[in-house]
Amino acid sequence: MFKLSEEQQEIVELVREYATDKIAPLAEEIDHEGRFPRENIEGLTEMGFMGLCIPEEYGGIGMDELTKSLVIIELAKACASTAVIVDVHYLVSDIIMHMANEEQKSKYLPMAAEGKLGAFCLTEPGAGSDAGGLRTKAVKNGNDYILNGQKCFITNCGPNEGDYFVVIALTDPEKKTHGGMTAFLVDRDNPGLSIGKTENKMGIKGSETSELWLTDCRVPETAILGKIGDGFKIAMIGLDGGRIGIASQAVGIAEGALAEAVKYAGERIQFGKPIAANQGLQWYIAEMATRTEAAKMLVYEAADLRERGEDCTKVAAMAKLFAGEAACFVTDLALQIHGGYGYMKDYAIERMYRDARITRIYEGTSEVQKMVIARSVMKR
Numbered sequence: 001m002f003k004l005s006e007e008q009q010e011i012v013e014l015v016r017e018y019a020t021d022k023i024a025p026l027a028e029e030i031d032h033e034g035r036f037p038r039e040n041i042e043g044l045t046e047m048g049f050m051g052l053c054i055p056e057e058y059g060g061i062g063m064d065e066l067t068k069s070l071v072i073i074e075l076a077k078a079c080a081s082t083a084v085i086v087d088v089h090y091l092v093s094d095i096i097m098h099m100a101n102e103e104q105k106s107k108y109l110p111m112a113a114e115g116k117l118g119a120f121c122l123t124e125p126g127a128g129s130d131a132g133g134l135r136t137k138a139v140k141n142g143n144d145y146i147l148n149g150q151k152c153f154i155t156n157c158g159p160n161e162g163d164y165f166v167v168i169a170l171t172d173p174e175k176k177t178h179g180g181m182t183a184f185l186v187d188r189d190n191p192g193l194s195i196g197k198t199e200n201k202m203g204i205k206g207s208e209t210s211e212l213w214l215t216d217c218r219v220p221e222t223a224i225l226g227k228i229g230d231g232f233k234i235a236m237i238g239l240d241g242g243r244i245g246i247a248s249q250a251v252g253i254a255e256g257a258l259a260e261a262v263k264y265a266g267e268r269i270q271f272g273k274p275i276a277a278n279q280g281l282q283w284y285i286a287e288m289a290t291r292t293e294a295a296k297m298l299v300y301e302a303a304d305l306r307e308r309g310e311d312c313t314k315v316a317a318m319a320k321l322f323a324g325e326a327a328c329f330v331t332d333l334a335l336q337i338h339g340g341y342g343y344m345k346d347y348a349i350e351r352m353y354r355d356a357r358i359t360r361i362y363e364g365t366s367e368v369q370k371m372v373i374a375r376s377v378m379k380r
């Protein structure tokens, strides 16, 4: 069983207090206005949380994988938009920590710890679940590479957000996922990089999601992460961590929705008693709590495997699949428990219900997680 260390518990308490006092009160406004929660990111930077897993020598606080999940869970309980911004930022920091050379680490990790946001750019209009459909090309030109292509649905990418981008591009179109892709670090101020349409989403409306255009975007050879041909491997390593992160976000949303449902059920009087007195609703609560807890245990296991450097692909996919489905189940029943009031924007559950839905889609859909799990279980 998992027992949190004293340091992990302290961090959970710190982030919970900050999320409850500062982040939660802004969540409704951020959702309503669809605005980036800059003040949350600044506050989290001040507390050291934007560099949570970055080693101290690069300005971070050097914590472990499980602590990352614990932080995301607490943030998602208060504001799912803030949670995904931080989660994608952690994913990019993680890729840099594991795949970058010393020069790249010294440049980007201190920036990340200071709250400069990273974005991960894999998806394209023709390449969603199937990364093999990638079209963005990187062509060698002297000591440089010239990138051309279009990325879409990129988190931490918007008119005002995104300071550096991990871009996966084809360097050998014939080979595709088998060594034909390379990862590049591209800076925001590169003249060949531009931000396209920013999406108007159903939920997580405080997180900016945009197109990214690369037009004769020249980067030096030193912008390559790892080696030529490592791109798909880097994307998959990133996605293992990213999936644990989104599963953590889903657990946080579910915990937040469960708490709202319990509170409301205790306060709402019908037929002369609180609706919580009805066994039918108690069974809802029991199922919601059980699925949330089970999802959390899968998150803990996946994070623990990853921390120990073991293969976590299957369990990370299971955590993402189960937690995403649980978050949608729990928010749906929590809304049901609120009756008509749950359908109104006056109650947080309306936002949580919309926010939960994305956790079954990004970082690989539920169907894709099943493909990954089956492949691993059946060893195919």
Ligand SMILES: Cc1cc2nc3c(=O)[nH]c(=O)nc-3n(C[C@H](O)[C@H](O)[C@H](O)COP(=O)(O)OP(=O)(O)OC[C@H]3O[C@@H](n4cnc5c(N)ncnc54)[C@H](O)[C@@H]3O)c2cc1C
Pocket: 088, 119, 120, 121, 122, 123, 127, 128, 129, 130, 152, 153, 154, 155, 156, 201, 209, 358, 361, 362, 363, 364, 365, 366, 367, 368
């Ligand atoms: C808000 C948001 C933020 C995002 N952030 C990022 C980001 O930061 N970086 C990034 O690179 N991407 C990002 N994405 C992209 C996201 O990862 C993709 O949307 C997702 O992987 C699905 O791809 P798709 O939308 O093209 O759907 P498709 O791949 O077209 O899938 C459509 C449907 O078909 C199903 N399907 C597809 N293939 C199969 C199959 N073989 N078997 C069974 N079912 C299948 C899918 O499960 C899905 O239900 C983001 C997306 C959103 C919506």
